[in-house]
Amino acid sequence: MPLSMIAVIVLALGAIAFAAARSKARLFKPVGTERLHSRPNYHAAHMLLWVVVPALIFVAMWSFVAPRLINQSILTSPAASELPPPGIERDAVLNEIRDLATGKLEVSFNPAAEQLAPVYRDARDHYTILGGIAAALLAYAGGGYAWTRLRREFRARNRVERAVMVVLVAASLIAIFTTFGIVISLLFESLLFFQKVSPAEFFFSLEWSPQTAMRADQVGSSGAFGAVPLFWGTIFIGAIIAMIVAIPLGLMSAIYLTQYARPRFRAWMKPLLEMLAGVPTVVYGYFAALTVAPAIRDAATWAGIPGASSESALAAGVVMGVMIIPFVSSMADDSLAAVPQAMKDGSLALGATPSETIRRVLVPAALPGVVGGVLLAVSRAIGETMIVVMAAGMAANLTLNPFATVTTVTTQIVALLTGDQEFDSAKTLAAFALGLTLLIVTLILNIIALRVVKKYREAYE
Amino acid sequence: MASHKMSARDVNVFYGEKQAIRNVSIDVDKENVTAFIGPSGCGKSTFLRTLNRMNDTVVGCRTEGRIELDGEDIYASEMDVVLLRARVGMVFQKPNPFPKSIYENIAYGPRIHGLAENKSAMDHVVETSLHRAGLWNEVKDRLQESGTALSGGQQQRLCIARAIAVDPEVILMDEPCSALDPIATAKIEELITELRGRFAIVIVTHNMQQAARVSQRTAFFHLGELVEYGATADIFTNPTQTRTQDYITGRYG
Amino acid sequence: MSDRAPGIGGDLPVTSNPSRWNSDVMQRRVARRYASERRFRRIGLFAVALSAGFLAFLLLSMVINGARGFTQTEIKLTVNFPSIAAGVTPAALSAKGGDEALSGLDLEGLAASEATAAYGENGAALLSDGAWLTLRDAIKSDPTLITRKGEMWVPASVEIDAAAKGRGDTANTRLVAQLKTNGQIKTGLNKTFFTSSDSTDPTVVGIWGAFKGTLLTMLVTALLAFPVGTLAALYLEEYAPRNRWTDLIEVSINNLAAVPSIIFGLLGLAVFLNFFHMPRSAPIVGGLTLALMTMPVIVIASRNAIKAVPPSIRDGALAMGASPVQVVFHHVLPLAMPGILTGTIIGMARALGETAPLIMIGMRAFISSPPTSFTEPATVLPVQIFLWSDEVSSGFVEKTSAAIIVLLVFLMTMNATAIYLRNHFERRW
Secondary structure, eight states: OOHHHHHHHHHHHHHHHHHHHHHHHTTOOOOTTOOOSSOHHHHHHHHHHHHHHHHHHHHHHHHHHHHHHHHHHHHHSGGGGGSOOTTHHHHHHHHHHHHHHHTSOSSOSOHHHHHHHHHHHHHHHHHHHHHHHHHHHHHHHHHHHHHHTOOTTOOHHHHHHHHHHHHHHHHHHHHHHHHHHHHHHHHHHHHHHHHHSOHHHHHHOOOEEOOOOSSTTSTTTTOEEOOHHHHHHHIIIIIIIHHHHHHHHHHHHHHIIIIISOHHHHHHHHHHHHHHHHSOHHHHHHHIIIIIHHHHHHHHHHTTOTTOOSSOHHHHHHHHHHHHHHHHHHHHHHHHHHSOHHHHHHHHHTTOOHHHHIIIIIHHHHHHHHHHHHHHHHHHHHHOOHHHHHHTOSOOOOOOOTTSOOOOHHHHHHHHHSSSOOTTSHHHHHHHHHHHHHHHHHHHHHHHHHHHHHHHHHHTO | OOOEEEEEEEEEEEETTEEEEEEEEEEEESSSEEEEEOSTTSSHHHHHHHTTTGGGGSTTEEEEEEEEETTEETTSTTSOHHHHHHHEEEEOSSOOOOSSBHHHHHHHHHHHHTOOSSHHHHHHHHHHHHHHTTOHHHHTTOTTSBGGGSOHHHHHHHHHHHHHHTOOSEEEEESTTTTSOHHHHHHHHHHHHHHBTTBEEEEEOSOHHHHHHHOSEEEEEETTEEEEEEEHHHHHHSOSSHHHHHHHTTSOO | OOSOOOOTTOSSOSSSOTTGGGSHHHHHHHHHHHHHHHHHHHHHHHHHHHHHHHHHHHHHHHHHHHHGGGEEEEEEEEEETHHHHTTOOHHHHHSTTHHHHHHTSOHHHHHHHHHHHHHOTTHHHHBOTTHHHHHHHHHHHOGGGGGSEEEEEEEBOHHHHHHHTTOSOHHHHHHHHHHHHTTOEEEEEOHHHHHOOOOSSGGGOOSHHHHHHHHHHHHHHHHHHHHHHHHHHHIIIIIOOSSHHHHHHHHHHHHHHHSOHHHHHHHIIIIIITTSOOOTTOHHHHHHHHHHHHHHHHHHHHHHHHHTSOHHHHHHHHHTTOOHHHHIIIIIHHHHHHHHHHHHHHHHHHHHTOOHHHHHTTTTSOOOSOOOSTTSOOOOHHHHHHHHHTOOSTHHHHHHHHHHHHHHHHHHHHHHHHHHHHHHHOOOO
């Protein structure tokens, strides 16, 4: 009987308790002119909470503790003496034992596993039953306590609502936990990394070749972790090439759609352009790798440009730029819309043509908003992964040639963490240092962008 | 007898299905200040905006009838709206300086129309316009500061200077003082009086005392119709229409 | 600036030539200004057209490449099963352990030899490397087949498949034409594509495994992100006191919405896999990771929807003696629900297309059988696309594009639903 069954049983007990409490609460009659404080459903819900919540918390904790207890009893059984010492091999055998016992495997590779499977099965049943009894007792105790409070004048509604508030607060706190989780896990692994590789080397050295040797005693097992080529590749693709594509197209599209297009055209075109942002990045990556990159390479070869590669900064950058167009255009759209109509009227009334009004009054007035939008777009572009993984390449080149292959921070994170990994090697930890750098840069860009946009909005309010 | 600068005949304006102006015919004098008065929503601002075709910028707005500037039909296809608006300037209800320097605010119009050949000519235009708007002494030391940093009354005079800089023939003012305090209002009224004669001025106002103070001719609009038009003194002392009388004596408004 | 500025109301015009509006210079200038106006407008239209053109080109190239992925060429093969039966009976195959007996049969060799017998020396090359899987599945569904000869349609090799679709070299094209006249070849709907999982052979791959992985992952994501996101939004919008904690929560949510998705992958790897030791490549971990990523999106959308419910409704309910919790759950939440659902669907659509964070937690494993639980190794559609795009065999190109079409159809359906909800249920107050 798995633990999930215990949870179901607890819930069933809860349902019974709910029904019982409600039928009892229905019999409460108001005294005199005083009205009943809590309706039967609140009394019942109060009951339900007391039956279910402590028991389920216990089951959740038990599901963490029980496997360890089970392992313990396997290891202390006499047949376990033949098991390998603690480590990956022993874990493999333990997995095998588990799979054998649950029937996932029919034959085992390890004779010890065959012997220990019954031990596992016994231990599992033992601890599950133990947990089940404890959960039932908790549910009973909780229910008993709630039953003693089940009286006419008991303010069940307040209790239940307080529980609801606890749930709401907990839901909001998840955002903080996630943020802390990200920061702490990145920081922790990065600190481990910086114990092996100095921050100076990481941030300023020009050579990146993280291919640590397979065996520790091999020559050159340390690898080189100078991330400058990655930073350059990221900036080159995300902040330069992509923006050269996205800013003019996004800005001019926004201008045309807000200032010139007929409402019907705009009503169709705007969602269509927004679809560009909804296409999954893996599709862009495939498109870049399959169609754009070969075309660019062929064009470069035809034009006689040296260093043309089938994975180029240009291919990744252009496709990323296309993906970013809707971000730039929707930010520009908002900023242009925020410029008061009076500003536009003032210019038109002086005899300016619409394009003069746009270029000399609207765009300068909307510029802070547009700049904020571009910063957001850059932060989005440098954090983008799949396009560069599929189209930019792996070679850490410090080059200005857009036809050459470059690599980026995100590409390297993926490269470092896929394949066989030893979790505490410098190679794996480098990915977290790169992730931390990426996180800090994107957050700074976002904070600046939001400040700029906010200031600008205030200027017109 | 003053000569007519602009004249409108049987003008109708529609916003979609709704008719905002009905059969308005009116002449605007060259040397006088003409005031449009009437309760809010009577169409006086809408009609003002037909005079330099600013209504063209409103989606769904349609104008019928004939409006002439020096005998030329401004709604004719050969009339260039850009040049029309250079000749018929406009000042709006709320001061709307561009978010640029004071200098650039004034220089904007001359620059787009190519009215100054070089920097010193432009300096001259800026200075003259600010002088005419009575703003020169207040801003001569801070021409590079943002126009939005000025006070409300100064901003409105900046907008008037901006309109003057293109050297228009007519200046339309759409309730230019409604967002200003009494002292700033007095300055603008003084300025209007001084500008009279140089430019034909049409002012829309909600404030009857203001119309009486600054204008020589007054038109009373009600429900999209021109009820009465005549010398300001006559309109205020001896209106021929009961509706006009009711309005100026404060029965509604 | 000149000193000779005239006084207020001076008689000099501002500029030197009062009748300038009709001058030739002015006329030419106006013509030039209008030309620049038209040019600017055309540039704008061009930008819109180019952006839309990119989208059209992208979709078109996927459709053109992908349409072929939905069909598969098959070759007729008469198979003499008893020749390899070696005593295996139908009863043995349907009994327990039948799979083992089945895997003992040399179906691969049988397919090759029958092909050689039917189509000559190079006959085996006509067939896909995975052709024998068809034989296996046929025996599995009908064990009596082992006792007789059967006529089967088995998948053709990548080269023959390409030739049948008009993209092969001359030799194969001629061969296909010849087979066609004999009625030994046909190209039809590729059912395998929808029913099987990953494979090393492009002719027998399918998206079912990845699709099921996607379903399981999205289920986890939706079950976590939707309630948590909605409840957090309710708290922040309706009850949260203005203090530093609330500010911290708001800042966290806004920043999380801007964090690159790959960072969530690192979080999943470090916390769920290495700290909590949850199973690698499992839908539960993928779903958790994506839920953390989607939650801020849902919170922000839900807050906007809740904000849009006018205060008068809350005041009305409070005035009737409802408690704050009742007000929110009886009145505000139902009214805000369409907006919340719209935001949830949009957030889920984003999660559905996400690849990078799932690669980080190992969902890039080669999964040849569909997952049956939340803890088994699985992959998802976008990752499957990524994996196939890396394959060398040219047969994968059309399969990758076909999988992309399936993914895009799902995304468009979700987004269309969101737009429908927004247009039809969201009230303007």
